Amino acid sequence: xxxxxxxxxxxxxxxxxxxxxxxxxxxxxxxxxxxxxxxxxxxxxxxxxxxxxxxxxxxxxxxxxxxxxxxxxxxxxxxxxxxxxxxxxxxxxxxxxxxxxxxxxxxxxxxxxxxxxxxxxxxxxxxxxxxxxxxxxxxxxxxxxxxxxxxxxxxxxxxxxxxxxxxxxxxxxxxxxxxxxxxxxxxxxxxxxxxxxxxxxxxxxxxxxxxxxxxxxxxxxxxxxxxxxxxxxxxxxxxxxxxxxxxxxxxxxxxxxxxxxxxxxxxxxxxxxxxxxxxxxxxxxxxxxxxxxxxxxxxxxxxxxxxxxxxxxxxxxxxxxxxxxxxxxxxxxxxxxxxxxxxxxxxxxxxxxxxxxxxxxxxxxxxxxxxxxxxxx
Numbered sequence: 383x384x385x386x387x388x389x390x391x392x393x394x395x396x397x398x399x400x401x402x403x404x405x406x407x408x409x410x411x412x413x414x415x416x417x418x419x420x421x422x423x424x425x426x427x428x429x430x431x432x433x434x435x436x437x438x439x440x441x442x443x444x445x446x447x448x449x450x451x452x453x454x455x456x457x458x459x460x461x462x463x464x465x466x467x468x469x470x471x472x473x474x475x476x477x478x479x480x481x482x483x484x485x486x487x488x489x490x491x492x493x494x495x496x497x498x499x500x501x502x503x504x505x506x507x508x509x510x511x512x513x514x515x516x517x518x519x520x521x522x523x524x525x526x527x528x529x530x531x532x533x534x535x536x537x538x539x540x541x542x543x544x545x546x547x548x549x550x551x552x553x554x555x556x557x558x559x560x561x562x563x564x565x566x567x568x569x570x571x572x573x574x575x576x577x578x579x580x581x582x583x584x585x586x587x588x589x590x591x592x593x594x595x596x597x598x599x600x601x602x603x604x605x606x607x608x609x610x611x612x613x614x615x616x617x618x619x620x621x622x623x624x625x626x627x628x629x630x631x632x633x634x635x636x637x638x639x640x641x642x643x644x645x646x647x648x649x650x651x652x653x654x655x656x657x658x659x660x661x662x663x664x665x666x667x668x669x670x671x672x673x674x675x676x677x678x679x680x681x682x683x684x685x686x687x688x689x690x691x692x693x694x695x696x697x698x699x700x701x702x703x704x705x706x707x708x709x710x711x712x713x714x715x716x717x718x719x720x721x722x723x724x725x726x727x728x729x730x731x732x733x734x735x736x737x738x739x740x741x742x743x744x745x746x747x748x749x750x751x752x753x754x755x756x757x758x759x
Contacts, residue, residue, distance in 0.1 A: 384446050386487040391441035397426055400441050400475070403453050405669070407477045407535065413526045414533050415659045416667030417515070425510045426455065426475070432625070433510040436461040438499075441475065442491060444484055452478040454488040456495040457510060462616055463501075470755075471496035473506040474516075478541065485541040493758060504756040505550060512616060513626060513728070517554055518542060522749030528657050528725035529689040531556060532751060542754050550755035551613040552732030557745035559724040561717060567744030568713060575710035578703040584649075586711040589639035591631065598624050600641065600648040601694075608694040613732050614753075630655055637715055638688065642695070642704045651694040652708035654716060657687035657725060688712075688721040691728050693736045705739045 391400045401422045408414035424430045426441055433439055439457035443450050455475040463470055473492050478485045492504055508516045515532035518539050527533045561568050578584055589597055602623045609615050634655045642650030658681075665677035690712070695704045716724070726745060729736040740747075 386451065386484055387445045388442050388487060388491045389445060391426075391443060396443075397423060397441070399450065400426065400443055400453055402669075403443065403450050404477050405667075406450070407479070408533075411533075411535070413523060415526055415663045416665070416669070418662070418665075419667045419669050422509075422667075431510060433457065433459070439510060440495065442488070444478075444488055446484070451481065452476075452484045452488050454492055455510065456492050458499055458501060465617070469500065469502040470505040471499065471501040471503065472508050472510075473504050474509040476507045476538070478538070480535070480537050482541055482544060486545060489545045489756075493756075496758075502758065504547070504754075504758075506753065508753075517751030517753045520553065520750045520752055521747075522556065525748070526659060526663055527749070528556065528687060528727055529655065529659050530691060531659075531725075531727050531749065539752070545756070547754035547756045550753045552730045554727075554751040554753070555729055555731050555737065555747055556725060556727035556749035556751075557729075557737075557740040558748040559726060559740070559743050559745040560722070561713065567742060571706055571743060572710050572713075574703065575706050578707055584642055584644045584702065584704055584707050586640055586642050586707050588715075589634070589636040589641065589653075591636050594631070597641075598627065601627065601651055604648065604651045604694040604696065605692075607696055609733075611697070611733075612730055633658065635719070638712065638719075640708050640711055642708050644699065644702070644704065649696045649699045650704040650708055651692060652690065652705075652712060653692055654688045654690045654712055654724070656685040657689040658685075660685050660687065684720050686720075686722045687725050688716050688723075689725045689727070693726070693729065693739060695735065700735055705735070706742075709739065709743055 391397055401419060405416065428434050437457055437459040439455055441453070441455045444452035453475050454473055457472045457474065459472055462468065471492065476488065478488060496504060507518065514530050517532055519532060519534045520539055598620065602618060602620045605618045605623060638654040640652040641648055661677060661680035664680040666673045668674060668677065693705060726740055727749065
């Protein structure tokens with residue numbers, strides 16, 4: 383077998399080749415949503431990428447006989463490691479031909495990089511971003527991923543687990559909610575929501591974009607209090623919340639970004655945004671100039687899926703019906719706008735709350751992803 387050579391990615395041309403390697407892996411996969419090439423190039427650029435403000439990262443490509451066969455990024459998040467007293471080497475941008483020898487060479491190199499930097503585990507995959515397209519897809523290859531969800535070839539799971547990686551936490555799960563399929567459950571929730579509404583303790587409203595800063599403060603509080611019980615939860619800074627939500631400010635319908643209030647405070651958040659992947663799947667990652675026209679044409683079509691990326695409720699209000707009120711209000715507002723199904727994703731199997739709500743709404747689990755950790759220190 384010909385040897386595998388691992389080379390560092392150093393120049394702008396090499397960074398472009400690094401990112402574009404994914405097109406080779408997924409060129410025959412109709413479910414893959416190509417990432418936006420300009421955004422990917424920004425992520426891995428030490429001069430522009432947000433990761434480099436709080437950590438370090440290096441990218442590598444694997445070659446056999448001069449041809450690229452795999453990629454990996456090795457990174458350290460100094461801020462998170464210090465906060466949580468960890469020694470994680472975060473790996474990401476893992477792409478590989480269907481050959482375990484290549485994956486093994488990439489993992490070996492990542493492990494060597496970690497040891498050289500005083501780290502003791504490999505953790506990921508995360509593409510220098512904890513919220514977008516992370517993990518390895520285990521189940522759900524009947525439809526493309528929704529916004530912010532990942533997609534990987536079926537053989538990646540075997541490669542990770544053969545090398546010795548284990549699940550770092552509960553799997554990330556995604557639910558599909560189609561009102562017609564769960565009609566009885568939806569009507570049951572509607573009756574319960576109506577009783578709660580009559581009591582008057584809980585109210586639901588849409589986002590007030592005119593008071594953006596105040597809304598960011600509310601989301602910041604909810605993210606850190608509602609998710610603190612989850613394994614591997616990384617506390618959000620206010621700046622990170624602002625930066626994460628800013629791209630959605632222009633595309634989100636404020637009527638579908640819901641807040642629940644009770645007892646004089648904000649107690650829940652239920653954001654729904656159009657599933658832009660329905661258009662992005664036709665845009666080829668904006669790799670060529672004509673892809674911008676393709677994206678414009680695709681974006682003119684009605685979006686069928688409303689992507690709901692979080693169900694946040696303060697722990698002391700878990701059993702008060704806040705989530706029922708939020709879901710019922712979302713259905714009342716979204717269905718008349720033409721949405722035909724809801725994606726409820728980026729939720730953890732460790733979170734007992736969201737899966738319970740999904741089941742009560744007649745949801746179907748349709749995707750499962752896993753984040754891995756390998757300990758060697």
